[in-house]
């Protein structure tokens with residue numbers, strides 16, 4: 043069997059690397075950035091309902107990923123833990139919830155007293171939360187322990203990749219815009235303010251149709267505050283006005299978040315696309331498996347997608 047070339051060391055590249063290397067494949071990851079420099083490292087991150095297309099595939103990937111993250115939460119070195127919290131909105135979203143929510147064992151509708159001022163709808167439930175910098179370290183360690191190799195070395199073109207290996211897995215996130223020439227891939231810029239945790243152990247996420255919302259995700263001493271989503275914005279430096287807005291909105295909903303110590307401000311580009319692209323393509327004598335375009339839900343779908351990538355390689 044020829045070695046597999048995986049392009050990208052975000053959560054998708056590394057998870058594919060782990061699945062393939064632990065199945066005994068010879069795997070090389072080439073990446074333009076180190077794992078902790080990727081968009082994946084910026085994510086909050088929670089496993090949660092993913093309103094992405096194609097819906098039946100997304101449900102399948104989310105289901106497999108939920109099982110893996112729940113298992114990983116038993117390993118305290120993985121960076122994954124289970125936490126209770128609320129998903130809430132300032133408008134009524136009704137009683138119809140996404141099918142993935144059936145995986146949340148204790149899901150229940152929030153009463154009025156369990157919602158912040160100004161919110162009229164919400165659900166409470168326990169989900170996996172993933173401390174991304176630590177989790178990416180965990181994946182990297184597992185990948186290397188299984189014999190995988192990682193190289194900081196950008197891939198210039200798919201033709202170069204196809205010349206290097208018979209089997210290529212393309213996990214380039216928003217980088218697929220350039221590498222594949224896929225005009226459908228666009229950045230949905232996100233910014234976080236990481237603060238010293240004043241003692242919060244529940245997550246909160248506001249569901250919103252606009253670009254601004256409020257969220258917090260606890261990871262021990264660190265609390266990751268969001269959020270924002272700016273379409274077609276490629277800038278990757280944190281903006282003070284966005285951070286100010288995130289801190290102000292969070293403090294309005296949770297008094298313990300007034301005057302918190304800011305540890306870090308981070309920016310990532312969610313890979314927006316009309317639908318996730320996970321498919322095999324024959325290209326210049328190689329089999330290329332594309333796995334990108336997971337927008338704001340790439341962490342929560344990562345294991346299911348990686349298992350499907352492995353199946354597509356087997357089927358080839």
Ligand SMILES: Cc1cc2nc3c(=O)[nH]c(=O)nc-3n(C[C@H](O)[C@H](O)[C@H](O)COP(=O)(O)OP(=O)(O)OC[C@H]3O[C@@H](n4cnc5c(N)ncnc54)[C@H](O)[C@@H]3O)c2cc1C
Nearest residue numbers: 050051052054074075082088197215217232310340341342
């Ligand atoms: C603020 C924010 C909050 C988020 N919160 C959540 C959340 O709570 N839950 C959730 O599930 N998701 C969340 N996401 C979304 C999630 O982060 C992304 O969907 C996911 O990280 C995409 O992973 P990826 O591996 O496809 O891409 P990336 O992490 O972007 O990795 C792409 C990799 O490809 C490499 N690359 C690109 N081009 C080339 C090239 N030509 N040659 C070599 N390497 C290349 C890059 O260097 C990088 O290593 C959030 C995102 C942001 C920004």
